[in-house]
Amino acid sequence: MxxxxxxxxxxxSFLVAIYSIFAAIYGATNKSASMVESARxxxxxxxxxxxxxxxxxxxxxxxxxxxxxxxxxxxxxxxxTYLKVTAWWGGxxxxxxxxxxxxxxxxxxxxxxxxxxxxxxxxxxIVICSTTLVFFVGMVAxxxxxxxxxxxxxxxxxxxxxxxxxxxxxxxxxxxxxNPLLRHPGMVIHPPMLxxxxxxxxxxxxxxxxALITGRTDDRWIRLTRRWSLWxxxxxxxxxxxxxxxxxxxxxxxxxxxxxxxxxxxxxxxLTGTAFLHSVMIQEKRGLLKHWNMILxxxxxxxxxxxxxLTRSGVLSSVHAFANxxxxxxxxxxVSISLIVSIALVIWRWPDLRGxxxxxxxxxxxxxxxxxxxxxxxxxxxxxxxxxFPLISELFTGQKVTVGPxxxxxxxxxxxxxxxxxxxVAPLSAWGHSTLQTLGRSMWKSAVAAxxxxxxxxxxxTKNIIALVGFFLIALVxxxxxxxxxxxxxxxxxxxxxxxxxxxxxxxxxxxxxYGGYIIHISMMLMAIGILGIELFQTSTQxxxxxxxxxxxxxxxxxxxxxxSWDDRGEGVxxxxxxxxVYKDGxxxxxxxxxxxxxxxxxxxxxxxxxxSTLNDDLYVLLVDWxxxxxxxxxxxxxxxxxxxxxxxxxxxxMVGIIFAxxxxxxxxxxPARSGVARSSKQTSAAD
Amino acid sequence: xxxxxxxxxxxFLMAILFTGVSFAQDTTPPxxxxxxxxxxxxxxxxxxxxxLDVCPTEACKDWREQIxxxxxxxxxxxxxxxxxxxxxxxxxxAEPPKKGFYWLIYLLPPAIILLGAVILLRSMKQWTTxxxxxxxxxxEVGGDSSPAKDDYVARLEEELKKxx
Numbered sequence: 001m002x003x004x005x006x007x008x009x010x011x012x013s014f015l016v017a018i019y020s021i022f023a024a025i026y027g028a029t030n031k032s033a034s035m036v037e038s039a040r041x042x043x044x045x046x047x048x049x050x051x052x053x054x055x056x057x058x059x060x061x062x063x064x065x066x067x068x069x070x071x072x073x074x075x076x077x078x079x080x081t082y083l084k085v086t087a088w089w090g091g092x093x094x095x096x097x098x099x100x101x102x103x104x105x106x107x108x109x110x111x112x113x114x115x116x117x118x119x120x121x122x123x124x125x126i127v128i129c130s131t132t133l134v135f136f137v138g139m140v141a142x143x144x145x146x147x148x149x150x151x152x153x154x155x156x157x158x159x160x161x162x163x164x165x166x167x168x169x170x171x172x173x174x175x176x177x178x179n180p181l182l183r184h185p186g187m188v189i190h191p192p193m194l195x196x197x198x199x200x201x202x203x204x205x206x207x208x209x210x211a212l213i214t215g216r217t218d219d220r221w222i223r224l225t226r227r228w229s230l231w232x233x234x235x236x237x238x239x240x241x242x243x244x245x246x247x248x249x250x251x252x253x254x255x256x257x258x259x260x261x262x263x264x265x266x267x268x269x270x271l272t273g274t275a276f277l278h279s280v281m282i283q284e285k286r287g288l289l290k291h292w293n294m295i296l297x298x299x300x301x302x303x304x305x306x307x308x309x310l311t312r313s314g315v316l317s318s319v320h321a322f323a324n325x326x327x328x329x330x331x332x333x334x335v336s337i338s339l340i341v342s343i344a345l346v347i348w349r350w351p352d353l354r355g356x357x358x359x360x361x362x363x364x365x366x367x368x369x370x371x372x373x374x375x376x377x378x379x380x381x382x383x384x385x386x387x388x389f390p391l392i393s394e395l396f397t398g399q400k401v402t403v404g405p406x407x408x409x410x411x412x413x414x415x416x417x418x419x420x421x422x423x424x425v426a427p428l429s430a431w432g433h434s435t436l437q438t439l440g441r442s443m444w445k446s447a448v449a450a451x452x453x454x455x456x457x458x459x460x461x462t463k464n465i466i467a468l469v470g471f472f473l474i475a476l477v478x479x480x481x482x483x484x485x486x487x488x489x490x491x492x493x494x495x496x497x498x499x500x501x502x503x504x505x506x507x508x509x510x511x512x513x514x515y516g517g518y519i520i521h522i523s524m525m526l527m528a529i530g531i532l533g534i535e536l537f538q539t540s541t542q543x544x545x546x547x548x549x550x551x552x553x554x555x556x557x558x559x560x561x562x563x564x565s566w567d568d569r570g571e572g573v574x575x576x577x578x579x580x581x582v583y584k585d586g587x588x589x590x591x592x593x594x595x596x597x598x599x600x601x602x603x604x605x606x607x608x609x610x611x612x613s614t615l616n617d618d619l620y621v622l623l624v625d626w627x628x629x630x631x632x633x634x635x636x637x638x639x640x641x642x643x644x645x646x647x648x649x650x651x652x653x654x655m656v657g658i659i660f661a662x663x664x665x666x667x668x669x670x671x672p673a674r675s676g677v678a679r680s681s682k683q684t685s686a687a688d
Numbered sequence: 689x690x691x692x693x694x695x696x697x698x699x700f701l702m703a704i705l706f707t708g709v710s711f712a713q714d715t716t717p718p719x720x721x722x723x724x725x726x727x728x729x730x731x732x733x734x735x736x737x738x739x740l741d742v743c744p745t746e747a748c749k750d751w752r753e754q755i756x757x758x759x760x761x762x763x764x765x766x767x768x769x770x771x772x773x774x775x776x777x778x779x780x781x782a783e784p785p786k787k788g789f790y791w792l793i794y795l796l797p798p799a800i801i802l803l804g805a806v807i808l809l810r811s812m813k814q815w816t817t818x819x820x821x822x823x824x825x826x827x828e829v830g831g832d833s834s835p836a837k838d839d840y841v842a843r844l845e846e847e848l849k850k851x852x
Contacts, residue, residue, distance in 0.1 A: 253742035359815035378801040404782035542720035
């Protein structure tokens, strides 16, 4: 019943979305407001329809309907209810439905807004959103169907949507269960965050295309979607950070990022999205780079689709997997067609997109932003090429190759360093015009302070030249940014005769995007401290210990005390947990409990580290193996990850920065600075 | 999957068979860290993008044992890596070897980046050398005499002057 219902409303939403495309095109070309309104209502209707379809799927998941193949694959009886709900996005078919549902929600939210003078965008925004929706819903309905059931046909169990001739429904006793790696709380929210980010980027793209089609190529589309792109960036960043934390906690290799194609797939739209965040400011302030912003938003959209496809399907693992999967060519076809059409639109409108002013100085802020864009694009080129090269190699030489971390690290490290340097310089440059002199004058204090910090680190911490360059850049950016806060707040304080903190908070409140951005810059530097620490100073050792035997690493001593193994039938897990005493410089500082969890339903192991985390370093202990009978005891792998905690601290600060920048207030695009200042001075006098 | 597993086990058994003699030699056995130092540079064809030193599968365990055996035979790191490459193809290495077709992966990104930089530089030159008369001058928000000055602060001070 629920299967037919879920699939039925899915099909209806597919048809409704198709209708909205044609109605919107007809309405726009024939200037028929009622047709556009009809298209808008159809678009709005897809959300409740897809919600019903999703609700049906969740009902099936929660109630152990193992006759449904998707339910069988991702749940089992022993899983708690909340995990059965989140299993919705634990597999390909479900996550595509999840994607579609989110898109219909966002598209509805955007079509509900008051359109007033932007009404000519409306039909084309609907066309773009609905086309994307039709593609994804179609994929779910016809290729990756979560409502497929098992049927017993002549002794064989086969998955079909509807009953084949002479078949009876087949219900398995228990399901496979969700991959244990995906049962971690981080993994429960990581995919939705990533998807929220992915899907939000469809909206700026839809507006950009609407601007191209209608010929209203001023920066209106950018102002209308500014908040969308910020929130998209927020979710994407949050998703990436959560993914990193999850990897650190459950993947058991002592790291947070492995340059895996799946990770890179989520990282690539983030790169273009970040470049876009910066370059739209040039268009807003100086009326330049209109072509480039269009290209960036198109690329981001294409990479979002590409990323969705890459993260779940695994079809890029080989040429054969790609060719054999029905969705591979479809996805590629969709990405290619949307790229071609979008670029054709840009070329068509090329003359209208010419800049309104000229670049005056190679050191002006707009020029430095362009350099920033070049660097982000360079990282993108490295990532993209690294991800697809194994396929290209297989295609041309028949040999698969691995493109692993060494390649990416070597190629991107100098690019990231250059980006950091820019982060230190660009905030000091002015729009329009800067010279080496003006830059030098505002920078020298911070530069001297950074040199002093680097000198201290050289004497006390490390002689590693790469680390010192990294720490110098980090210090430079932090000092420059703090100086920016200080300078502006002092100026305001003098002018307004407020106390310093009031000035600072009012200043930040009046210009959220700028100061939110600076908070993000500082957070990035905190993250960079963690990344430098773990990349350059990580040490590890492995050893098999008998009871009470010890292992030494970087000033720590580990002593193996005992090991216990037990079944928890209710949860369907076997736990093996070791007790290890930890000493630092001979002093007892606590015990750690590295674990191996074995999941009966999916027959998979999970290695949970015992981790002792301080601001200085993490002691990260993994139980690799154990011998229950012999006296050889257990094998441990131990990592010391210096400074890695700063990565997580920075990530949290980073989230605060983005939320600060993106927090909605009264339509800031419309609000001139004038009224803000006037209001604040009134408040000040009232307070006095 | 299975095929790989069997071939690993077979290779492992063969390795043990043919190295019986060197076991008898009285040398200190290689430590886990020595094995991992080499294993971290290798990827087994089954476990995509998980280096051998941290991969928990049985197949990878066998590979690590094989490295241990080869180390105790006195083989060098380079010899061991060469052996695995010859046995299972270039894909076991963390990145493609620098030869032939594989040069593409190392040369293409810098080439594209360089091209991008040249295009950017040229268009920036073009923008900056255009006669100033053409400028419509919309952008300049601050208009302050000190160019490096925060345009917001400039605007704010301007507003305050007007208020007084």
